[in-house]
Amino acid sequence: MKKLLLGLLVFQFFVLAANAQIEKGSIMLGGNANYSNSNSNSDTRAVSPHTIQSNSTGNSNSFTFNPKVGFTLNNNWVVGPMLILSSSKGTSENNWVSGSTTVIDYTTTKNSSFGGGAFARKYVPFNEYFSAFGEVNATANNRKEYRKSENSSEVEESEIKYNEIQGSVHAGLAYFPKKWMAIELSANILQFAHHGRNQETEAQDHKVNYNSFGFNLNSSSINLGVSFFLNNK
Numbered sequence: 001m002k003k004l005l006l007g008l009l010v011f012q013f014f015v016l017a018a019n020a021q022i023e024k025g026s027i028m029l030g031g032n033a034n035y036s037n038s039n040s041n042s043d044t045r046a047v048s049p050h051t052i053q054s055n056s057t058g059n060s061n062s063f064t065f066n067p068k069v070g071f072t073l074n075n076n077w078v079v080g081p082m083l084i085l086s087s088s089k090g091t092s093e094n095n096w097v098s099g100s101t102t103v104i105d106y107t108t109t110k111n112s113s114f115g116g117g118a119f120a121r122k123y124v125p126f127n128e129y130f131s132a133f134g135e136v137n138a139t140a141n142n143r144k145e146y147r148k149s150e151n152s153s154e155v156e157e158s159e160i161k162y163n164e165i166q167g168s169v170h171a172g173l174a175y176f177p178k179k180w181m182a183i184e185l186s187a188n189i190l191q192f193a194h195h196g197r198n199q200e201t202e203a204q205d206h207k208v209n210y211n212s213f214g215f216n217l218n219s220s221s222i223n224l225g226v227s228f229f230l231n232n233k
Helices: 002-019
Strands: 027-047 051-074 077-098 101-125 130-150 155-178 181-201 205-215 222-230
Touching: 027 077, 027 181, 051 101, 051 222, 077 130, 101 155, 130 181
Parallel strands: none
Antiparallel strands: 027 051, 027 222, 051 077, 077 101, 101 130, 130 155, 155 181, 181 205, 181 222
């Protein structure tokens, strides 16, 4: 009897898994979008040997959007192109007072990135509603970082340009409330990147190339996304 029940459970699992499959010929429209904003404020007062007071305020916001279009080659295998779009801006103000001397510094930073690449994803259904997936992708993008710092005596500006080639491995879990829609939670667990950096200022032009490798198991590597599967009945 136990063997019969176990056999029925295994049979039911594979029936549900078959119902959850993404059919060949379906088109996936997906990706993820993230927005963040932060504010900070700090006050410091020191008395040794003179009274020194400082106040710092800051604000930053960032936005990323990574759309994907995938084509199902066979059940549960999806490949296709992807885009990388991101921008961020931060401002800070620092006031420093010592006796009759007052210094105010303003700093502005801006970042933007644009690029694209390709991905391949494999879904492994658990049942009718849940499926695990693994994904590998390779991308190339251009990133620009601008910084301006000014006070009462001088203004300093710099611009850094990056050319980046990246490869990463993602693992995730997808929930299918409908067969044509998936809500996905994924983590970027492995990443390799090659960076070419060119930093330009009024005084110098500095170029450098370097590689990086990362293994991520923290909350900052987790993304939430939604995918739609056209023609998946």
